[in-house]
Amino acid sequence: MNNLLHKEGEAYYYGRVLDEASAWQYYDVLWNEIEWKQDVVKLYGKEWITRRKTAWYGDNGIAYTYGKLTRYALPWTPALLALKALTEKITGSTYNSCLLNLYHHGNEGMGWHSDDEPEMKWHASIASLSLGAARRFDFRHRTTGETLSVVLEHGSLLEMKGGTQHHWKHQMPKTTKVLQPRINLTFRTVVPLV
Secondary structure, eight states, rough: OOSSSSSEEEEEEEEEEOHHHHHHHHHHHHHSSEEEEEEEEETTTTTEEEEEEEEEEEEOEEEEEEETEEEEEEEOOOHHHHHHHHHHHHHSSSEEEEEEEEOTTTTTTEEEEEOOOTOOOOTEEEEEEESOOOOEEEEETTTTEEEEEEEOOEEEEEEETTHHHEEEEEEOOOOOOOOEEEEEEEEOBOOOOO
């Protein structure tokens, strides 16, 4: 497996890890069973309600703070546990939580950021499973500004680990070309803050 990032980080694109029928079946289950909510994010002293919807699931007692708001994990569903087990088998890592995003179309995206909150286990694997519309995903090096992109297909898996969150930012840019929804699952390891 080739590392997409040639320095100061590791990112591996496994391509499609679910066959077409299974990927659509999971998409339908997650669309209907996940407790989707619009996110409220605090930036620069203002509260913003995101267009995309999110959900946070994980082991009992797992909490995660971003956008200055703390979310407490909902209990794993059978579908999420099955997808977590598949992801753990492929990546060789373990995860105790999953942040899900529902993008209704290409006009919903995510700007440049890193998943480097204090609760995140240092240099641990973050695995991103994509269902639905294919979307472009970009990396940008924090120091050099160097960029690279990968298209995340329906049923595909991308793993980021090592120094990626420290040295690189990533985004999913908005686009008017994508009209279909996308569900993204990011499996993570959160360490409770003491």
